[in-house]
Amino acid sequence: xxxxxxxxxxxxxxxxxxxxxxxxxxxxxxxxxxxxxxxxxxxxxxxxxxxxxxxxxxxxxxxxxxxxxxxxxxxxxxxxxxxxxxxxxxxxxxxxxxxxxxxxxxxxxxxxxxxxxxxxxxxxxxxxxxxxxxxxxxxxxxxxxxxxxxxxxxxxxxxxxxxxxxxxxxxxxxxxxxxxxxxxxxxxxxxxxx
Amino acid sequence: xxxxxxxxxxxxxxxxxxxxxxxxxxxxxxxxxxxxxxxxxxxxxxxxxxxxxxxxxxxxxxxxxxxxxxxxxxxxxxxxxxxxxxxxxxxxxxxxxxxxxxxxxxxxxxxxxxxxxxxxxxxxxxxxxxxxxxxxxxxxxxxxxxxxxxxxxxxxxxxxxxxxxxxxxxxxxxxxxxxxxxxxxxxxxxxxxxxxxxxxxxxxxxxxxxxxxxxxxxxxxxxxxxxxxxxxxxxxxxxxxxxxxxxxxxxxxxxxxxxxxxxxxxxxxxxxxxxxxxxxxxxxxxxxxxxxxxxxxxxxxxxxxxxxxxxxxxxxxxxxxxxxxxxxxxxxxxxxxxxxxxxxxxx
Numbered sequence: 001x002x003x004x005x006x007x008x009x010x011x012x013x014x015x016x017x018x019x020x021x022x023x024x025x026x027x028x029x030x031x032x033x034x035x036x037x038x039x040x041x042x043x044x045x046x047x048x049x050x051x052x053x054x055x056x057x058x059x060x061x062x063x064x065x066x067x068x069x070x071x072x073x074x075x076x077x078x079x080x081x082x083x084x085x086x087x088x089x090x091x092x093x094x095x096x097x098x099x100x101x102x103x104x105x106x107x108x109x110x111x112x113x114x115x116x117x118x119x120x121x122x123x124x125x126x127x128x129x130x131x132x133x134x135x136x137x138x139x140x141x142x143x144x145x146x147x148x149x150x151x152x153x154x155x156x157x158x159x160x161x162x163x164x165x166x167x168x169x170x171x172x173x174x175x176x177x178x179x180x181x182x183x184x185x186x187x188x189x190x191x192x193x194x
Numbered sequence: 195x196x197x198x199x200x201x202x203x204x205x206x207x208x209x210x211x212x213x214x215x216x217x218x219x220x221x222x223x224x225x226x227x228x229x230x231x232x233x234x235x236x237x238x239x240x241x242x243x244x245x246x247x248x249x250x251x252x253x254x255x256x257x258x259x260x261x262x263x264x265x266x267x268x269x270x271x272x273x274x275x276x277x278x279x280x281x282x283x284x285x286x287x288x289x290x291x292x293x294x295x296x297x298x299x300x301x302x303x304x305x306x307x308x309x310x311x312x313x314x315x316x317x318x319x320x321x322x323x324x325x326x327x328x329x330x331x332x333x334x335x336x337x338x339x340x341x342x343x344x345x346x347x348x349x350x351x352x353x354x355x356x357x358x359x360x361x362x363x364x365x366x367x368x369x370x371x372x373x374x375x376x377x378x379x380x381x382x383x384x385x386x387x388x389x390x391x392x393x394x395x396x397x398x399x400x401x402x403x404x405x406x407x408x409x410x411x412x413x414x415x416x417x418x419x420x421x422x423x424x425x426x427x428x429x430x431x432x433x434x435x436x437x438x439x440x441x442x443x444x445x446x447x448x449x450x451x452x453x454x455x456x457x458x459x460x461x462x463x464x465x466x467x468x469x470x471x472x473x474x475x476x477x478x479x480x481x482x483x484x485x486x487x488x489x490x491x492x493x494x495x496x497x498x499x500x501x502x503x504x505x506x507x508x509x510x511x512x513x514x515x516x517x518x519x520x521x522x523x524x525x526x527x528x529x530x531x532x533x534x535x536x537x538x539x540x541x
Contacts, residue, residue, distance in 0.1 A: 030310075034310065037307060037310075041307070122293070123293060123296070126293065126296065126297055126300065127300075129300075129350070130297075130300035130301075130303070130304060133300075133304045134304050134307050136301065137304050137305070137307045137308035138307050139458070140308060140462070141308060141309075141310050146308075165322075191428065
């Protein structure tokens with residue numbers, strides 16, 4: 001009787017080990033994949049911005065500084081060549097700066113009805129909204145997945161196999177305070193009559 | 195929140211896989227019963243016939259009906275989504291030029307990213323009533339359709355929430371079960387109509403022979419057994435379409451709440467879905483393009499049945515969708531909880 005019980009327990013423990021290990025590996029890969037999604041969306045955004053700036057440049061001579069801020073932030077973001085979840089701090093800093101520059105531009109565009117009235121600005125606005133949403137949703141998916149992964153490797157008893165699965169804490173994509181707090185400033189005195 | 199919903203998600207996916215398999219098994223078993231039951235009745239009624247007359251020994255009906263059921267189930271799985279889309283007259287959005295359609299494509303792409311699934315194919319149903327549905331067999335082969343009315347009625351956030359709801363159905367594999375059900379319900383209705391003629395002939399034959407065997411009085415057990423079998427068998431034929439209808443209704447209600455919750459998880463904006471549902475409910479006109487067979491796939495009951503407005507035993511058994519007011523109330527609750535957590539004021 002003794003050896004049978006021992007065997008049963010052994011099999012149960014092994015089954016659990018395999019399950020827990022595979023679960024962590026699966027989460028790890030999901031986290032990496034979610035991060036790749038952010039990369040894809042960021043690249044899309046970098047490609048879109050020159051088009052956008054060209055489209056509004058003529059109509060927005062008076063908002064030169066806003067446009068320049070966007071271009072600068074974009075170039076800065078493209079330059080960052082960190083990759084993977086390890087470089088997340090660097091990437092997120094540059095991208096958050098770009099996000100807030102774009103947000104300011106969007107607010108400015110909102111302020112000029114005759115700018116919005118031209119068809120292709122409306123389309124560009126939609127493209128920009130969509131791009132920003134895609135970046136945000138990719139980030140949200142990454143943060144959700146990474147949180148699940150982190151919780152998995154910290155919780156008992158899964159944490160016992162975390163070392164075996166070479167699980168490491170994945171950094172979340174933080175929204176930087178500065179970028180978040182910077183309220184877009186719009187100079188209303190420049191507003192032409194509609 | 196994400197931990198809870200993900201647990202629900204896996205349970206729901208598992209449940210949907212299991213239920214789809216059960217549905218197919220039930221479907222095939224039902225037809226096997228119709229076939230083999232018929233064979234057995236025929237066998238009993240010809241057993242006492244003179245040796246020169248026909249004796250039904252080999253179960254031809256049973257084998258034929260089982261094979262037909264298996265083929266139908268396979269066909270339903272392979273072409274179900276296409277058939278559903280075809281029945282609503284949807285057209286695929288491939289290369290959108292219209293700004294409204296472009297926005298729809300963008301919104302679907304965004305939600306696919308949020309849900310972490312591949313972008314489904316997008317369809318538009320040219321119907322002025324706002325509605326939406328999803329179909330497909332798994333996230334890799336999924337379709338989302340919205341009506342023209344929905345595009346006209348909802349703003350961007352609301353459209354996003356509705357698409358999120360449909361992607362929720364895709365992600366937790368509701369679409370597989372519901373599409374299969376739609377296809378099989380259609381198949382049963384078709385076969386029932388076709389087979390009714392055959393059945394009429396069978397009833398005359400069975401009734402006549404049953405009387406004959408009782409008259410003989412030799413095998414006392416065969417008479418009542420034959421009669422009971424015959425009654426159950428005929429009832430099965432008559433009830434088949436009703437049973438499948440009720441199944442279609444019962445299977446779809448609870449999952450609407452879950453899909454609503456998943457939409458809120460994707461968009462982080464439950465109030466947008468509440469707004470969309472309110473607008474959709476306000477437009478009372480039935481969605482004429484969507485027929486009864488696909489009703490349980492939609493975000494709201496396209497037939498505009500009054501039952502959807504109530505909850506209770508009767509409505510629970512017969513409505514395809516939970517009461518709209520309750521769905522909206524739950525979403526509002528989520529929205530206010532979120533606002534509170536973020537320190538905002540409840541507007």
